[in-house]
Amino acid sequence: MLRVLLVAALPGAALAGPAFIPGEIPDHVYDGGWEHFVGGGVAVFDCSGDGLPEIFAAGGENPAALFLNASEAPGGALRFVASDLAPIDHVVGAYPLDIDSDGRLDLAVLRVGPNLLLKGGPDCAFTDATADWGLATDDRWTTAFSATWEPGQDWPTLAFGNYVDRNDPEGPFEACDVNQLYRPGPEGYGAAKLLDPGFCPLSILFADWRRRGRADLWLSNDRHYYVRGGYEQMYRPDEDRFLGEADGWDKVSIWGMGIAARDLNADGRPEVMLTSMGDQLLRFATETGYRTAGYETGATAHRPYDDSDGRPSTGWHAAFGDVDNDGHEDIFIAKGNVDQMPDLAFHDPNNLLMGQADGSFVEAGGEAGIGTKNRSRGAALADLNGDGLLDLVVMNRRAPMELWQNATGDTGHWVAVDPRQTGANSQAVGAWVELRAGAFSEVQERTVGGGHAGGSAVPMHFGLGAEAAPEVRVVWPDGSATDWQAVPLDAATVITRDE
């Protein structure tokens, strides 16, 4: 009796549902013609050095914007202010990463036209380092990005995913461009290695899917433009080949728009959430390959859940995160019509799928207050005011971007872990953070890429529910590992690896 009562009183019992309230951010719209029907990514990362992340937002035909975080930590009202970023047009999205390993985050900026590498300086000053770092750019329409540090390399290998080849006179259908892989060399990056065939990726992600100690590149491809003959691709850089059936890679064809990865069942292998049109695909990693979760898992989010329209949904950015810190990962999915596709819902509410103890998901976007029905694209789930609750930023096409402060009550415990290295690869991309706390355990991989046209470089967040004695172990990108160590509860911890 006593025990039951105790459990009910503990945090993590999720008495209240998730709740979000609007934050303050200047008006900013992702807009433009056909080339900006896709894209609209946000990059979330701290460039001011105060520990609170800024937001870089693509603008399409509007100039991209950098919004500085002026919120009071911890837990103050979210407030972002404009910065004086030099105008950059035709930006599709951006990913933060420390390319030159100087300890400051840089930005890979994806464009319709030449891409940019912006070197981060003090106080959110950025300089164009594309030429300095030797990246040979061209006029392609880039819609996806990912990076990995290959063994022994001081600089990351950069992958750019390109959408439709606009110069193909037979296009745009069945006219997918090739993708590009840039490896560091003595003179910088130089020219790209072409990954051919391309099937119009809208999201790519280097991750160690197979736990072999090296990342493979998942390319989530949009069947809308490759039409036929294409499929989801997995490229293995060290063998310079695409995996096939013999590797257990089944050639699934979807309208791929976004990738999120997270190990949901503590088996050390990340599950993957792929956004698409109609059914969204949550795929479970098994020893032999991937298995798509059935309807009973509750993660298909295939049509507007507010009973306002029976037409199917269009999914874009997907992100995992434990929004109520109950120890179960939740999923955010940005939704919205491409532009005018009358067979698909026009007022398509964004999803917040709350993870349940039995591994299923329950829709809570409406109750949480974030079920807006704009043409949403990129997004980020990240703690923007240092209170341990994941906040939300959503980018919209043809409508102002949205900022949402997580105001959920009765949340559980949490920790944030920020693995760092002092030499190359300062953010320890490719590291695995393992966390255990009583009955709870979870592993997360530090990656750069995925989502829809944007990513976050922030401490890795774990919701613990009622567990109060967390311990962490970090497996560094080279495979060496720290010992298990206790970390402070309800706080962020930097774990630095010395040379």
Add this chain to the structure above:
Amino acid sequence: MRRFGILLGAVLAAPALAAELPGPVVDDDYMATPQTEVALGQLLFYDPILSGNRNIACASCHHPRFGTSDGLSLGLGEGGIGLGPERVLDPANTPEERIARNAPALWNLGATEFTVMFHDGRIEADPSRPGGLRTPMDEDMTRGFSGVLSAQSMFPVLSPDEMAGHYGENEVSKLVRSGKITGDGGAWDAISKRVAGIAEYRAMFDAAYPEIAQGRAIAFTDISNAIAAFIAFEWRSDDSAFDAYLRGEAALSAEAQAGLELFYGEAGCADCHAGAFQTDHGFHAMAVPQIGPGKKARFEDDFRDLGRARVTGHDEDRYRFRTPSLRNVALTAPYGHDGAFRDLAAFVASHAAGTGPEGYDRAQAVLPELPGETDWIVLDDPAQSGEIAAAYEGPGRALDAGEVAALVAFLDALTGETAAEGRLGVPEAVPSGLPVDK
């Protein structure tokens, strides 16, 4: 005349009808149809210029020879050659699927009470929405159409299977698939420019619309307004035996009269088939067996047609379809939203009793040969067919053969000569010079 009417009325009053008989149809029930618009609309309706590949006209699926439908359960749009039941596959351009639903007849759509279009009502008057209309384009819908019928006529040209064509076949299909519909350089604009490029059409637009004569460019809403005027004029149908009866001008045959008494009486047909055009414009689940590919987007791999629920998102609307008008129904076989029944009597019997997919005779379907077809998937799936049967909301009354025959005789009395023959008819030629289906 008047006396005769009163007299007849007295005779009719004898059987107690559960439902009241409608009043006669009058001129005020219809929208105005200026002749300059009608003449233009006639040519556009029969002209394949409006289709992406310049090979399909509205009349390809709505032809007077087949009661303004196509004589098929489920037609072939893009990728078919020939008309009606003779329509066959184009071997050079085989379609992937049939059109998901039966092409409805176009009678009396100029009557202003018709404000719900398509089997699922996905276009309908809705004063709560911007522009007063709910359409699949929501607030992006272009303005300038004259009414629901005109707005409706803007959509067939966007359907890849019906008129636009597929993938990279032509500029219209590319725009549609890319999601570029409205505005400069959108699909509607591209088709309008084609039409505007033909001098004979330009002259007719000048005559029909003073603003165009004064220099405004031809918009797709002008095209659809003209087509709407034509449909309204050409297929107004209110001179059937039933109309004469309602006006008190003539009695029905004894069998038709018996059918009328059932229809407005015991059989309960008029609960839904209400008013002078036999429709409440509402939605009901009648358990018509589902055949064909189902209503879905390219990326969906089921074969369902959830009907109204696809529009509203409400589960209780699953398998509900709009009550069709029964005017000229004798001319518009096959029947049901998917044309599952070629025979009217068979349809009525199953419909009234709610037999649903159970015992359905597949020979009732009229389907052009299509290799790799998936016509029976839902029928073959007991779970899905069971859901359809369970959703039935009809009278659930097994009719005997005599009752069915009487009801069919009454339905026959809904045929009106003038519209059936057509007023302007099929034009000899169209301004584009493209072939006309005669």
